[in-house]
Amino acid sequence: MPGTYPFNDNAVGNRLFLQRIVAAFFVITLLSAALIVRLIYLQVVGHEHYASLAKENSVKIMPLVPTRGIIYDRNGKVLADNTPSYSLDLIPEQISDMDDTLQRLQKLLDIPPDKIDLFEKQRKRQKRFTSSSLLLNMSDDELAKFAVVRPYFPGVDIRTHLVRHYPYGDLAAHVIGYVGRINEAEMKDLPLAEYRGSTHIGKLGIESSYEQILHGKTGYAEIETNVQARSLNTLSENNPEPGANLHLTLDIDLQKTAFDALEGYNGAVVAIDIKTGGVLVFASRPGFDPNPFVVGISNDAYKALSQSDDQPLYNRALRGLYPPGSTIKPFIALAGLEYEAISAPQKLFCPGSYQIPGTTHKYRDWRKGGHGSVNMNQAITQSCDVYFYRLAGLLGIDRMHAFLQQFGFGEKTGIDLSGEKSGLVPSRQWKQEHKNRDWALGETLITGIGQGFLQVTPLQLARATATLANRGNTVMPFLVDKIVSPNGTQAPPRPARQTIPLHSANIDSVIEGMVNVVHSDRGTAKSIGWGIPYQIAGKTGTAQVFNIKQNAKYNENAIDFKLRDHALFIAFAPVDDPQIAVAVVAENGGHGGSIAAPMAAKVIKQYLHHLKAAHEN
Template identity: 65%
Template sequence: MQKKFAVKDTLAESRVFLSRVVAAFAFMFLLTLGLVVRLIYLQIVGHEHYAMLAKDNRIKIAPLPPTRGIIYDRHGRILAENLPSYSLELIPEQVKDLDDTLTRLQSLLDISDEQIEQFDKQRHRRKSFSSTPLLLRMSDEEVAKFAAVRPYFPGVDIQARLVRYYPYGELASHVVGYVGRINERELKSLPVSEYRGTNHIGKIGIEKTYEEYLHGTTGYAEIETNAQGRSVNSVDALDPVPGANLYLTLDIDLQKTAYDALGDYNGAAVAIEIDSGDVLVFASRPGFDPNPFVYGISRKAYKALQESDDQPLFNRALRGQYPPGSTMKPFIGLAGLEYNATDFQHKLFCPGYYQLPNVSHKYRDWKRWGHGWMDLKDAITQSCDVYFYDLALTLGIDNMHEFLDKFGFGRKSGIDLVGEQAGLLPSREWKRAKRNQPWYPGETLITGIGQGFTQVTPLQLARATATLANHGRIVTPYLVDRIIGTNYTIPGPAQSGEVIALKQRNIEDIVMAMVNVVHGARGTAKRIADGIDYQIAGKTGTAQVFSVKQEEKYNEEEIEFKLRDHALFIAIAPAHAPKIAVAVVVENGGHGGSVAAPIAGKIIKQYLGSNEGSPDEE
C-alpha cells in the first residue's frame, strides 16, 4: 500500500510568524510610549506635586507657639505675665517600665493620682517619642530632689517652660480672668494652624475677650526626620510673632481699696472716669486665685469653689442683678421734671404710707412714722418712698420705662468683657410677653422706688450715674486703653457722643439734691463728707431680698443674714466738675448710708487725692 506525505505550507507559516512579531513590536511600542508619557508627567508636569510629597516624607512642620502678651494696669503694673517654670516630663518609649517609674516618682515628689490620670490622657494623644508633662510648676525643692536621682530615671527629665502668672491673685481675677487648657469643644472651633503647639486659651475676662491679640501668631520650623519620624536636623524656620500687650484703664490701687473696703461682705464696686469712660475700679468680692486654673485646678479645689455659698467664681460687677432700690430715685425724679409730672416746689405729705384710690393696701415708707411735708429735694435727701410712689403713679409705667431706657437700664452697657447681663427694665409689653398678665398700678408704685421687677447690674448703675454726671452725654465704659503689638498700636474706643435730650436746669437740680444726701444735715450719707474740700453728690439705696407682709415689721437682727436687705450707693464727684462716678452694691449690707456709702467714699477720696489741686476750682 502506498504511503501519503503532507505538504508543508512555508508561506502560511511565515505570514503567521510575521503577524505575531508585528503584534509583539506594536505592544512593546505602546508600553514604551506609555512609560515615556508617564515619565514626562512625573518629571515635568507633576514634578512640583510629587517633589512636595517627597519632601513631606522627609520634612515635618513643627509649630513654634508665640509668647502670650502681657496685661498691665493704667500705671504700667503687671496684672498677667509669663514666668519661667520647670516641669517634669517623660518620653514614654524611653521608659522601660512606665508603671514602676510613675510609682517611684509619686513617692519621691508627692504626685497625685489626678496628675497621673492627666498625664495618661496627654500621652495617649502624642507619639511615644514625644515629651509629655507629668508635674508642672515644680518648686526648687522638687527640682533638687529629682536632680539627685536623675540617673535612675531614664526617659524622665526636667524642662523649662513659660507659665501664665497673675501677681494680684483674687484682686483682679474677675477682670483679667485666666487661661486654661484647651478643651475638646474649643479645639473644634479654633483655627488649627494658629493653635498647633498651643495648650492654653483665655477662659474668662480680658484673657478671653482679647484672646485674638494676646495669643500672637504661631511660627513654624521645618524639621528633617528619619524613617521613624524622629527629628534629625532643623532645615528652616518662621519665627512666631508674640502676642500684643494690653494696657487697661483699671487702677489696681483703687481696685485694692474697693476690694478691701468690702471687707467680709459679698458685693461689687464699679468706678468710671466720666470724660473718657475708663473703668477705674471693677471689683467683685469674693474673688478667687486664678493661678491654679492655668494648668488644671484639682477637682476637690474646683468643687469647693463651685459649691461655696459665697460664689467666688461669680462676677457680681458684670453679671450680678439686683433691685436698685432708692438709687433709682434721682432718675425717677429727673423723669418727673422732664415730663412735667412734678417740680421742685411741689410738696406732698408723707404719713409713712401710701394708698391707691379706693384700695385698702398700704404701701409703706421706710420711715414708719413718715417724713411730713416733702418736696423733690427733700424726698431725694431723705429718700422718702411716699413721694416717689405718688410721682411714679403720675408718670406711669410707660413714661418711666421710656426714660430709664435712655440711661441704659435693661440693656448691656457695651463694655469690652464677655458675659455681661442686661438686667431687667419692666414694661407692660414685657409682662404680657413673659407672664401673660396685665400691668397693675401697684407695680408702677414699687417700680418708682427701684423695687419690684427691676434688676440692674453694678456696672449699669455706674454707667447711668456717669451719664447723669455727664449732663446726658452717654458714657460707654471700657477696660482696654490700648493694644500694643509688634508692628501696630490700637487705641481704646472713642465715646459715641450720643446725648440724651435733657433740660440742663433739671439735671443741676437733681445733682444738688444728691449733694444734700451727702452734705445736708438730714442726708442719708452725710458721714462720708468728713475731711474733704469738695462736694460729693450721692444717693443711698436699700433693696429688699424678700417681701415683708402688710402687718409685719422688718427686724434685721432677727432674720437670717442672707435674707437681709442689700445696701447700695451711687456717687458723683466732685459734684460741680464731675470726674468720677461710682456704684457700690453690698449684698445683705442692710443700709446704703452706713455700709455702701463709706466704700464709695474711700474710692473717691483716693482718686481725687491723686489729682493736683481742688477739682472744684477748675
C-alpha cells in the first residue's frame, strides 16, 4: 500500500543519500591523501633511490676486456702475442631453428661434435641476443666455404677477435705456457670485476705465473639499452688498461740450439747466466704445440698428448727427477775438503770395486780393472767411483746431506714458475719417516756417486753448477727480467743472494779437476775441448735406470732403450771469468761424455760466441 515503504518517504531517502555522499567523500579524501603522501615520498624522500633504479633499467655497465701483454725473449723476439683471428658467431635470437642451423654448419665445415657441445654449453649461459662463437681461428678454406652460403644462414656471421699466438710452437711451450678458456672452477677464484668479459686465462708456464700482470685491468662502458636490454647508445667509457709486456732472460735462438741438440732423446737442458741468475735456456723435450689449447684442443688430440709414453706435457726441466750420477762428484769432493775428511793430494786406491769391511757385496767401479791410486783431481777427471765410495764413507750421510743442501739440492730454487719439484737429498730422518727403516752404510756409499735415493731436477743441477762457478755465491734463477707497462718499467723483486762459506783453495782444487774432465787426455768429456780459445769446467754423469744384479753385466745393446742409463753433463765457462752454466739430462742416452757433453758444448760455444761479438760491437 502507498506510504508503507520507507523508500517512498522523501525525507528518509534524502537522509540515506546524504549519508552515502558523506561516506564517499571521506573515502575519496582518504585515498587522495594517501596518493598525495605517496607522491611526496616518491618525488622527495625516495627520489634518489628510484632515480637510480630507473637508470639501471635503462643503462647497462658493459666490461671492456684489456689486451693481453706480449712476451719477448732477451733479444726482443716475440714469444707470445695477440693476432687477429676469424670466428664463426651465432646470435640465437635471430635463428629460428638452431638445431637445423648447427647440423647444416657441421656438415658444411666439418665441425667436430665436441665443439658443438662446447658451443651449446656457452650459449645456455648467455642471453639470446648476444653472440656465441662456434668456431675460432677459422682457416681460409672454412672462410671461403661459409662466404658462399652466408645469405642462407641468418643470425650467423664471421667476426674478428684477438687470439693468443705462440710463433715458436713446441720450442718453448713448457716455459711460456699457454692460455685456455676459463672454466667454472677457475672463475670462482678469480676477481669477478677484473675478469668480467674475459674468456681466457694462463694455464701453464709464464702465462700462468704472471697472469695478473699479463691480463691487465678491465675497463667499463655505460650502454643505453631498451626494455629488451639491447644496446642503443654508448654514454661513456672507462678504457681498459692493457696487460704489461714481459721481457724474459730466455734466448730463443739458444733455446732452439738446445732443443735441437736433444733430438732423439727425451730430456732437458737448462742454462743460467752466472752473473745474474737469468735463465738463458729452459728446454724440455719432447714438447707440444700450445696453439691448439688456445682455440680449444680436440679430445682426440689431447688424449694423444696426455697418454703418450713420452709424456710431452711434462716439464722435465722443472719437474723431472733424476739420479744425478757422477755430476754430484764435484760437490762431494768439495764437501770432503771443507770438512777435512780428505786432502786434495791424498790418494786412494781403486782396484775396480769396493767392499765394506766384513761384507761380501762389491760396489763396482765403471772401469772393470779400476783406476789404481788416484788423488782428487784424477778421481774427478776420470770419474773414479771407488774414490767417491770411500770418500762418502769418510764423510757420512749427515755431513753430505747438510753440504748438498747448501747448494740448493733437495729444495726448490724459487724460479718464477709454478709446479717446481724439490728433489731429494736423503737423510737418516727421511728414511725413518718414509721407509720406516734405519739408514745403511751402503746407502751412504752410493749417494756419494749420485745414485740411491738422491734425486735432482735439471734446474737444480744448473743452479748448483752456477753457484760453484760463482765460488759459493748462490745463484737464484729467474725468467722475467723486466715488466713494461703504461705506468713504466720495473724488475720483479729478487730474493737476496747468500754466500756459502768455502775456502778458495778447495774450490780451486775441484774446478781444476773439472777442467781436466774436458781438457786432459784422460778426461771423460775430452771430445768437446778441442779448438776453443777458452776453458770449460765440466763433469759427466751416467745414472742407472734400474739396478744391476751383483754378478750381472750391463750390456747396453741387449736391453730395451727405455732401460738404458741416463746421460748427464754439467759445465760452466769460461773458467777464468764464468758467464754461463749448463746442465743436460738425456734420458736413456747411456754416456754423459759422448751424448750429453756435446749438447752442452753447443750451447756454451754459441752463447760465448755471441757474447764476444756483442762486446766487440
